[in-house]
Amino acid sequence: MTGGRSHTLTSGQSWVARYRLRLKRRRLLWRCLRARQHLTRLVDRTAEISPGDILGIAVLRNEMARLPYFLQHYRDLGVSQFLIVDNESTDDSAAYLQEQPDVSLWQTGASYRDSRFGVDWAGWLLMRYGHGHWCLTVDADEILTYPHADQRSLADLTRWLDQRGAKAFGAMMLDMYPKGPIGDTCYQPGADPFAVLDWFDGEGYTWEYQPRYRNISIRGGVRKRLFFAREPEHAPHLHKVPLVRWDRRFAYVSSTHIALPPVLNQVFDARGDLPTGVLLHNKFLEEVLEKSAEEKQRRQHFTHVERYDSYYDSLIANPDLWSPQSLQYQDWRQLENLGLMTRGAWA
Template sequence: MPEAVYPAPGMKGPLWRRSLFRKCLTWYRTSRSRKRLRGIEQDQSLSLVSPQQFRQLTDSDLPLVFLCRNDRRLLPSFLKHYRSLGVTRFICVDDRSTDGSAEFLQSQPDLDLWTSSQRYKDARRGKAWREGLFRTYGINRWYLNIDSDEFLIYERCFENPLPVLIRRLEAQSINRLAAPMLDMYPLNDIAAAEFTGEDERMPWQIADCYDRDGYAVVKNDRFVRIRGGVRKRVFGADVDLMKYPLLFWDKDCSLGENIHQPLPYDRNFSPIFGVLLHFKFFSDYQERVQQAIDGGQHFGGAREYVNMMEKISANPDMAFGYSGSAHFSGPDQLVEQGFVAQAFERR
């Protein structure tokens, strides 16, 4: 399929129609990927920190699995947001945070905190941890699979919690929610966009803008690829934005070689019913970019962050806003603009 433009109203139509030949090719790609992944050892490095005794999930639980590395400022709003959407249990791997994240997480009664003897890079950039937790807590159930700087938004999400959305997905035989990352940023002086997490404000009240245009969509035989946004426009970072943060995990599932295209691939083709508001750009973003470079845990020797730092060094006072910047006002705005497909019947 030739390159298309995102957003497009509803993200439906030809983008999701696939011929029998393409479906067979997707099955073949899945089979090949599974063969390449054979022999990868299952993660044995995780240790439960709190609570002291492992707690099974109940049938009514909606668990959220996430990774954390020095995101203490985001954690109060992160937990508040997902509790409001119906999450009943948080399951976190803390990757040796030094900013008080682990101590804060241990104080949360609905959260299970794990650590690892490995670092993020050695755990297949966290995929081994996530898969290990899915096995530990049980398959054949829905999970949220999120990072601590990602906030899932979908149509009327504050009126329709996640169990309602899951029922809508199941009614359409969809078992994996497609939701691209939407990078958020302050319109004007980023140096003044301080977010500490010490008050009731949500991160989208500080970094409240996103790129309204400039995205490209290409459908291949493994997933729907979306690229663009402020990281592409300002830093030239051509990164994959598509993720699948809500998924039914069974014995056939794997995060594979790339979290942006989990296995089996045939589940990666469905309308986009949500987005992940992604928060990297506050007043301290330059410091955090340097920390990512120094940590050496990211793909390709943190190549994306190295390129970002080169742009920052050349223009430390760069502005993020442009004529296509849009202020975030709520979930329904994203439906109207075509970023998100309508999930519920109109009132």
């Protein structure tokens, strides 16, 4: 990894820059408020939310194969209630979610792209229900792990963060993949996806400080190695701020990569001595072949869609993402030893 743990952030900004960010945050909050008109409530269990609950927020479409494992994983970590937006799934996702006793579900047929890729919808739920709660905002193909995750719950982690006065927790997204062609994975719906996606790139990551939002941009992994080697600046961002003690004045700018106010983005600042985690990304199941063909036509997932046509074509061709340098996944300790996460002062 290039420059990971050595980074420290400078916080100096002109009053003009700070004022512009405040205006931007207000515009984003207005978008979230306005987005509520596109959401239809299917089942509402929000009355069961208690003051100390950790909330899980997700926007998804056609994720029935992942949902049982996704929900159970986060229940085991300590998420008490889930607030989910279904973007007009054509599989059984909505029906399944309505049956879950800890899920409140909204549905929309509006454009995912026009909603800032679901951020406006999630932002409304965070604004309406998340104030004062630790909120974990993740995609259905993201599974969080962190130092001591096998022994300590999210309640333990957030209690420690509260004691330190920290408002957010950062995690790097790590692309997991199989050995052999993607189409040969034979994933059984509901099972642990990392039984088949058990390889990852252990090196080749770059860290770059971006002063506007005071965040560190992380790029790398298999997508950069195979699909964006010639244009690494177009490779997907891997830094995220998925866990935040939410305030209704907060807003996500771009997925959960960047948040406002900028202090929330300093989760990778070595001076804070904070722990960080990893979001194990299980995108590359065999279904990604069909989904890539669909998404290439729908054009809903990227800001600059023309840059990703060749990316989709490469996935549709059923590639083998493995290389001799790939590492087989073991546990969070392995990720810490590689510098992909840190325990900071959380001993």
